[in-house]
Amino acid sequence: MRCWRVRKVLTALMVGSAFLLLASCGGSGRRSFVRIVNAAPDAGTIDVTINGNTILTAMAYGTGSNYFTEGPGTNISLKITKSSDPTAILLDTKIGFVDKVYYTIAAVGLSAAAPSTFTILQTEDDHTSPAANDVKIRVLQLDPLYHTNPGDSGAVDAYIRAPGAHLNLTSPDFSNVVFQSTPSWVSLAVPTDGNLQIRAVPAGNTDPDNTVIPGWDSQTVLFKAGQVRTFVLLSNPTGTPFPQQNVMLNDLN
Secondary structure: OOOOOOOOOEEEOOOOOOOOOOOOOOOOOOOEEEEEEEOOOOOOOEEEEEOOEEEEEEEOOOOEOOOEEEOOEEEEEEEEEEOOEEEEEEEEEEEEEOOOOEEEEEEEOOOOOOOOOOEEEEEEOOOOOOOOOEEEEEEEEOOOOOOOOOOOOOOEEEEEEOOOOOOOOOOOOEEEEOOOOOOOOEEEEOOOOOEEEEEEEEOOOOOOOOOOOOOEEEEEEEOOOOOEEEEEEEEOOOOOOOOEEEEEEEEEO
């Protein structure tokens, strides 16, 4: 059987170098659950402040935090600064949280672009258990530099298969995932050995098995029934050894 040899990526399952502080979760047991992802390839390490409380410091690019608690509400202050220069404010905005909802907030875009495209993508996360013997997986395309043609949306198709399985003439599990979109989770049965592989290629590609197509390859990942995961597609700022990398986030179990 032909194995994937395309663009092996730097898979990072990381909490990051940042130390998490639990923020006040408000009264009467009301609380929201939030995690941060640094997906902005030129921002360097970042500090994150919510409602004046420093939540994360020196958060490296390509990492995601654990969930921490925040009080729900509207008009919540979110500030992101460069760790190397606290006066370099990348974003100062207002966000909202709903009680008992889980969120991912990803810092995305390019801070040095003219004008800057640095922003956040806030998504509600799925913390409901999959069906028995299943795993739920979501793919987020957060690479601002991934384009098959200049000016396109960087859309990708993603396949979740047994390691080394052929993709040609099969339908992707995620179709036309554009930059900063929020596709739903896909639920699928966990194989007996637990091994699955995620491969993302340019959307609409008719030869996803091609070994020279630039894209993302999770390599073999061991899953267990009951898990929920988010696979984030990122840019590799150094381009070494490949221009793509990723991070797998643990949503549940």
